[in-house]
Amino acid sequence: MENTTTHILIADDHQMVIDGIKSMLSHNKEYQVVAEANNGQAAFDLIASNPERIKLLLTDISMPLLSGTELCKMVKAQFPHIQVLVLSMYNNVTAVKEAVMAEADGYILKNSGKEELLNALYRITNDGTFFSQDIVPIIYSQYQKQKIQDEELNMLSPREKEVLSLIVKELTSEEIAEKLFISKKTVDNHRQNLFVKCNCKSTVGLVKYAIKHGID
Template structure:
């Protein structure tokens, strides 16, 4: 077997780009086993035999189905397939979309062969790769996640702990036992949670917790 091979599908609406990529990957342990000229073609190919592919190398702007859309579909349906997005642009929106689409990497088309190989290496080893010049852009996206986290931060540690147990379907009494405190204390925390989460019942707390990533 030797070093295991990575089976790749390339999606790009310019055949020249595909050919160039294939040459770059020649003599590496990467097999380009399929090509597609747009996202739809790519997803169709994948649908035929999803397990055949380890990684998809895709352009971002393609007719019918864009690279980010393709990525979203892949991640939703075939999460074992990794996705590296190739883009002409390094604008914030495109990167943001790629990040939201859960791409494993994003590099620019003017990247050299070495950067391509580095990105592939990192990704196939379970990591991610984003071009250095777009890292600041990603940080902008970071904040958004933080906003949610910060919301949970208005809850005290104990409140978060109790909310977490509520979501696990424990009753106040069970929570009290588990934390070695009085049921009354738990109920008081619950009351405070209502105020802080701006809701009026445990149902609202559960929704809040899920919406804010506490699970």
């Protein structure tokens, strides 16, 4: 298995990208580009016509007729032996998330160099998966966003946070009042104040706010 050549199908609507990758792999015996397609549907048809020929699918995300993530889903569902490496120009969380949920085995950015590509191919064929180092800062920024949101939480008073937490636990105002040994009226006042502070108009909005800020 180890020393067998990995047969690759490249799917990308930009022929130059395909040619570039082919060129990069041309001096490498381990990887051989045996097929190419300029849209997702063509790529799927090529695979379906002879599934055993392809060992790895190297695909772009945005392509005509069938997107790379959709292609990935279909391939993984019907031909699970084929590994999929998504090659994207999008460095946002959503794109990465979609790729992972489509069961892609790896994700690298188009501005990666030759080394990164070879590294990705090596890691995928040996370790099973590879995700570009470049996507980590993206997740990093997500978490930092959450940190800022947490600071926004300080607008709420301790008691308000307490009440909000119980609201999210599906307690009614009356039940919350009993639990906190205060009047139902007081709870309702907190609720009103929370509407203003959380900038929403109903309990539904409060729940969304609470979850967004990690109260549960």
